[in-house]
Amino acid sequence: MKVRTRLTLLFTLVTAMLISFYAVAIYYSSKEAREISFYTELKSEAVAKANLFFEGALTEKEMHRLYKTNTQTLSEVQVAIYDSGFNLVYHDDSKVDYVKENSEMLSKIFKKKQLFFFLDDFQVTGIVYSHNGKQYAVTAAAYDQYGYNSINHLLTISIISFIIILVLIYLAGLFLSKKALSPAVRMVEQIKRINAGKLQLRLDESEEKGEFHELEKNFNQMLERLEHSFTTQKHFVSNISHELNTPLASMTAELELALQKNYTQNEYQTIILNALADVKNMSRLSGSLMDLAKASYDPTEISFSEVRIDEILMDSYAKIRKENPQYKIQLNVDLEIEESQLLHRGNPYLLMVAFNNLIDNTCKYASDNTCLVNASLISERLSIEFTNKGIPVSEKDLHHIFKPFYRAENSFDQKGYGIGLYLTQKIVDLHHAQIHVSSGENTTNFQIIFE
Template sequence: MKVRTRLTLLFTFVTAMLMIFYGIAVYYSSSKARETSFYAQLRNEGVAKANLFFQSTLSEKEMHRLYKNNTKTINEVQVAIYDPEFNLIYHDDSKVDYVKEDPKMLSGILKNKEISFFINDLQAIGTVYTHNGKEYLVTAAGYDQYGYNSINHLLTISIIAFISILILIYLAGIFLSKKALNPLSEMVEQIKRITAGKLQLRLKTTKEKDELNELAQNFNGMLERLENSFDAQKHFVSNISHELRTPLSAIITELELASEKEHTKEEYQETIRFALDDARNMVKLSNSLMDLAKASYDPNEISFSEIRLDEILLESYSKIIKENSEYKVSLNIDSEVEEPQLTLQGNEYLLQVAFNNLIDNACKYSPEHTCCIDVKTHASSLIISFTNTGIIISPEDLQHIFEPFYRSENSKEEKGYGIGLFLTEKIIHLHHAKIKVASENNKTVFMVIFDF
């Protein structure tokens, strides 16, 4: 079922319930008002008949004749009068006695001064009438034909109006829902035209501050992120293909040359050594790409736990020294740094990858292969500095140093793929930290800043 139909039916149903509730309330209050009004009419008719009986010159027969003549044209009220000893002294028509009074009923009238009740469709009332110091009991009963006709007419009109209004509301609901959801239909048509090859298309937005315009703006924002992601993936795949092609081509060339003619044992060993170096480079590249993929996950999908930064730095320090015996790395932690300042929520593996890259880069591009790591606090931040001396980075290269696969002119003499710093920046940002670089006066410093 379409949203338009559901909204129309829901709107019609809610309106129907409200109208039914209103109709029941009106019918009930009108019925009670009729009942109260007719009781008052019965009381007045009983008192009038009693006045006529006690104070007029009309005989009882003449009053009976008057009653019977009235019953031919209207629903005349039937009245009976009893003396204090419960003896009947007057009745409009004793042969057709509506009330059928008994001593118990008459006692109740005398005790309560007035009672009212139903006899099937008839209403009846009993009241005390005082004449010459004596209390007489008067009962009056009758059928409120006019009142019931009015109530039935009201019910008929209400049912017809209810059905008519429901039909009109249903038609109005269809029109209004169609008009209200028309922008959604237009958005659906626009979305159908957006494909993987047409991510540059956008939904139309207006200056209105409504939910539909907000939806269109958020959807356009999602398309913007998807387009950037697709472009980044294309660029990423293109660079990966280029980087993988170089060592693969070298391996193939070396093996083809080795297979074309006989070589000495030393020449074969040299060919194998070259192929192994290229294979190891491919392994390093694939490991870097795997780390990059892990760092590119949704932050909600990466497990974080309580870690110590000094312990991770020591592990990175030990790992780099073990793998590269010519590297000289020093780690200095300021005495003012307290243990809580070194503890945070993070991913140990990813942070170690980031620190490994910074230490390796510092040693690699330093003529003395040295890296000095300093840990200190400043204001409400913990600052970890990775410093090397020697080759500085030009201002032009500093602007692109964290871009993927970018390599400066000074770094092309060393082996690498331009992934390390890009990966490091992503990891640092995942931990809500900042990374800065400064290169001047024969010294390059990478600073990682964690806020407390």
């Protein structure tokens, strides 16, 4: 069921319930008002007939004739009068007795002085009437034909009006829901045109501020992120394919060359060593891609704990020295830094990957393979700097140095894939830290500042 139909039906149902409650309240209040009004008329008629009987100039036969004449044209009230001994004194028509008074009923009237009750559809009023020091029980009964007709007419009009109002409300609900949901319909039509090849399309944002405007705005922002993600992924896959093809093509050429003719043992060893070097390059590339994938996870899926930054730096220092004995690394930790200031919530593996990349990158491009690692405090925040001396990075390269697969002008004579610094920045961002790079006067400096 469409939202428009569901909203219309819900709106109609709620309105129907409210109207029903109102109609029922009106009907029962009118019904009760009719009863009270007719009881009052019966009481007045009982008093009038008693006055006429005891004090009037009409005889009993004339009163009977008057009663029978009135019953031919309207629902005349039938009155009966009893004395305190429950003896009948007067009755409008004893042959057609509506009430059929008995001693129990008359006792209640004398006791309560006033009594109102129903006998089938007839309403009955019983009162005590005093005359010449004696008390009489007077009953008056009649069927309120006019009142019941009015109530039934009210009920009929209410039912017909209820049905007509429901139909009108349903039609009005369809119209209003169509108008209210027209921005959503327009959004759906525009979204249908957006696919993986047309992520540059955007929804038209309405000028009127409201929920749909916020939805359109946030949806466009999501499209921007998706477009950026798709573009990066496309670029990433393209570069990966290129980087993998290079060692694969080299290995293929070396192995095909080995099959063309017989070589000496030394020549075979050279071919195997070249192929092994290509395999190691692919292995390093695969490792870098795995690290990049881990750093690209949702932060909520990465395990974080309290770690000591200086201990991770020491582990990174030991690992780089072991893999690259020619590197000269000087690690300095300011003694004034308190232990609590070295603690940071993070992932030890990813932090070590970032430090490894920075140390390796700094040593690789230093003129003497030397990297100075300095940990200190800046405005009560932990700062780690990686500095080398060598060919400075140009201003143009500094703006792109953290982009994936980007190689600076001074890096083409070194092996690499342009992943390390991009991966390092993602890891730093995951740990809510900041990384800055500066270069000049044969010196390049990378700085990480932890919050």
